[in-house]
Amino acid sequence: MTQLEELLADWIPRQRWFAGKGAPIETVTVQAEHPLVCGDPGLRVLVVEVGQRDSVSRYQVLLGLRPAGTLREELAHAAIGVCRLGGLSRTVYDAAHDPELTALLLDRLAAADGVEADAIGGPAPSGTPAPVRFRRLDGNDVHAGQRSLVLRGEQSNTSLVYGEDYVLKSFRRLWPGLNPDLELTAALAGSPYVARPYAWIETDVSQDGRPVPTTLAMLQEYMRSATDGWVLAATSVRDLYDAPGLAPADAGGDFAGEAERLGAATAAVHRALARELPTDVLSSHALRELARSMLDRLRQATAEVPELQPYVGVLRSAYEALAEVDEPLPIQRVHGDYHLGQVVRTDAGWVLLDFEGEPAAPVEERRRPSSPLRDVAGMLRSFDYAARYQLVGSSAAPELAPAARAWAQRNRDAFSAGYAYGGGVDPEKHQTVLRAFEYDKAVYEVLYEAHNRPSWLRIPLDSIAALAA
Incomplete structure (x- = not known):
């Protein structure tokens, strides 16, 4: 394993969203690494494969990178460790807790082209699609420029609340394909019994040797008075x-x-x-x-x-x-x-x-x-x-x-x-x-x-x- 994979092997089993508790981790492999922000700080989406006994599971890690020794005190709890990346010593951490970086996710969703609801779950856009795609439902404007807070208490996912308007649910365990949460919520759009869906983030995950569009996160209305x-x-x-x-x-x-x-x-x-x-x-x-x-x-x-x-x-x-x-x-x-x-x-x-x-x-x-x-x-x-x-x-x-x-x-x-x-x-x-x-x-x-x-x-x-x- 690389230095980063060794750090992840120690960090992942201690996270609430890790589904493999009770069985030893045998392998950790960064299957895909997609840069979203280069420089300092940096931001990457990792698709990490974790092998346990006879099973392999995939997890999403939103990885923040800063020069070693420069991680702010309020982010210390999110630290994964220090390793060499690109020839430099970097502190890597769970960027879901860094509002400076997560604000960029909302900005990208706000700038995304609108698509019809029936495009959800369809093939990636024509041409050469970006490794990580930001997509917005047609007619749903998203207001950028808001900082996020992590919702506490979740077990299997990580949700970020932006102001009083939006919640971005990041799916930690990844299965190839369209997440039913996005699919059903979009089908129910306009119903008074569901939180309004706005946008989503996706990437391609390999299944049987072919790329499958896979939901990474979805943006919904935040039910602040609920x-x-x-x-x-x-x-x-x-x-x-x-x-x-x-x-x-x-x-x-x-x-x-x-x-x-x-x-x-x-x-x-x-x-x-x-x-x-x-x-x-x-x-x-x-x-x-x-x-x-x-x-x-x-x-x-x-x-x-x-x-x-x-x-x-x-x-x-x-x-x-x-x-x-x-x-x-x-x-x-x-x-x-x-x-x-x-x-x-x-x-x-x-x-x-x-x-x-x-x-x-x-x-x-x-x-x-x-x-x-x-x-x-x-x-x-x-x-x-x-x-x-x-x-x-x-x-x-x-x-x-x-x-x-x-x-x-x-x-x-x-x-x-x-x-x-x-x-x-x-x-x-x-x-x-x-x-x-x-x-x-x-x-x-x-x-x-x-x-x-x-x-x-x-x-x-x-x-x-x-x-x-």
């Missing part, structure tokens, strides 16, 4: 816990009205996606294949997490019932990773964010149509989490557990009613399919918690037990 759905729900649960003996409907922070409105907003987004993008139906054979994949995940999870074993019979029965559904299942493009952390409440109502799906899955898998009930199941699971996570490690957990179950059930019912009222598939009339999706999500959660937060393992396990009751 409140995170998870925060609102957690506040409601706290209010309930502070009033022992009260029913959720009688506690000061009852969330059911918001849950119902969120269900209606979700249905509106699903209807819009079905209008704008292709739809299909799953045949009986495809349903059996879907159930088989759920059973495969169950076997894997049970082998890794023995605590799941008592529930195997109930889970298997739910998947077998899905396989026996004798009517076609409508499918379409969906959110794909839907939960309370993916929605915000603004003064005007609910807004859905982050349509990229599960970042660990390849793009072609995330772009595959699915039943909208998959999103419904994801949100129902999120209500269970919001109700139960505050009891982890609490001595009051046995006393408050009934209140947690009651809060979750009230909001699950309200969301489902809002979803049906808003024109979505009535969850009450499709319990076999919904239950299979919800169980499958809970099994995924069991694996995730066992690997990352063992103290939270009881949350999905208790949810499975409650669903089976």
